[in-house]
Amino acid sequence: MKKILVLMILLLMGRAEAAGWSPEIRIGILSGVEQVTLKVSAPCIMIDKAKNETITKVPAERKFIVKVPNMDFDSIEIRPEKIPLKDLKTTIDEHEYFGGVRLNKADGKLTVVNLVPIEEYLRGVLPEEMSPSYPLEALKAQAVAARSFALKNRDKHRMDGFDLCATTHCQVYMGDKLFETTDKAITDTRGEILTYKDKLIETSFHADSGGMTENVADVWGRNLPYLAAVKEIIQLGESWTVKFTAKDFSSRFGENFGEVKAIKLSKLKIGTAASDRTVSGRVRTAQIVGSKRTLTLEGTELRRKFSLPSTLFDMELKDKEIIFTGYGRGHGVGMAQKGAKSYALDGWSYKKILEHYYCDTKLKKLY
Ligand SMILES: [Zn+2]
Structure with a gap:
């Protein structure tokens, strides 16, 4: 009877641990540094990755510095000795992160990687x-x-020795700023990802569509059927205006452009395509007539050159000024965060919001 009870407790414990499990990913925190200060919240072991052997034990709550010249191994990992990885916290320099850490040494520098359950x-x-x-x-x-983004892009930094970086290039990741609301959103959707024809999708998102999202092919050239342009309930949000003097504007095109004489671009009507506009109304190309030559520029190029919030804009030359008036913020592909907010306030569920922005996709629970 006693044996059965022990077995049952062990089984329950195993299940409890499995219930909290999620795939481990590796996030690049620092690279090209000569040393790093670390501290772990619970007793850990240090492992030589090449041999997969334990080198030493690491005590809890004690700061220590790893310097490149003192490091005898090319790659080491610090993992908890007894508790699950998710319950460990590691302080890397001044920031605290969930999970453990891997240090990779190459060319006299260190790459510091956070090993963390997703x-x-x-x-x-x-x-x-x-x-x-x-x-x-x-x-x-x-x-x-x-x-979904994190799982889909796990090989983005394979050459750097980790999965994703912690900046806008991948997803901004700060370990120690936690909120009840965002934590609840994660727990409530635990293990859920978006799929199209049973495959994990590319979940691009942006701040504000300005009235209609964009076909991915018109922004990044490749066609993904689930990242198609969709209309928003709110057709016109607040507009933005960016102005340049004709002189400043012209100077950005080099000396052989001369002075700007005219702009050739059809009038913006959100959700209406034209020869120079995409299906959402974003600028495909615009002609800029200069005193010495005429240029045909892509909307994305103009957006970059003049730091415009989006490519959903009108453009006019008036009183020696170039005036851009537009809607939305960001590239326009996939989910619009401002739109998601208004739908949620309107009573939509997250499933309905996701279905709206990622066409014909299905939610799937991985674990
Ligand atoms: Zn990255």
Whole structure:
């Protein structure tokens, strides 16, 4: 009887641990540094990755510095001795992260990688990617998008020795700014990802569509059927205006352009295509007539050159000024965060929000 009881307790413990499990990912925190200060919240072991052997034990709550000249191994890992990885916290310089750490040494420099279960990683991502004050269903949609993105892009930094970086290049990740609202959105959608024909999708998102999202092919050239342009309930948000003097504007095109004489671009009507506009109305190309030559520029090029919030704009030459008037913020592909917020306030569930922005996709629970 006693044996059966012990067995049952062990089984229950195993199940409890499995219930908290999620795939481990590796996030690049620092690279090209000569030393790093570390501290772990619970007793750990240090492992030589080449031999997969334990080198030494690491005591809890004691700061220590790893310097390149004192490091005898090319790659070491610090992992908890007894508790699950998700329950460990590691302080890397001044920031605290969930999980452990790997240090890779190459060319006399260190790469510092946070080893973290994806659900704990998301707790450090979500507040950076969407305001924690947004309604819960919008935050849940963002949680699914961020989780899918992380799993889909795991080989993005393979050459650097980790999966994803912690900047806008991948997803902004700060380990130690946690919020109840974003944590709840992650727990409520635990393990859920978005799929198209049973395959994990590319969940691009942006701040504000301005009235209609964009076909991915018109922004990045490749066609993904689930990243298609969709209309928003709110057709016109607040517009933005960016102005340049004709002189400043012309100077950006070099000396052989001369002075700007005219702009040739059809009038913006959101959700209406034209020969020079995409299906959402974003600028495909615009002609800029100069005193010495005429240029045909792509909308994305203009956006970059003049730091415009989006490519959904009108452009005119008036009183020796170039005036851009537009809508939306960001590239326009996939989920619009401002739209997700208004739908959530309107009573939409996160599933409905995701279905709206990622066409014909299905939500799937991985674990
Ligand atoms: Zn990156």
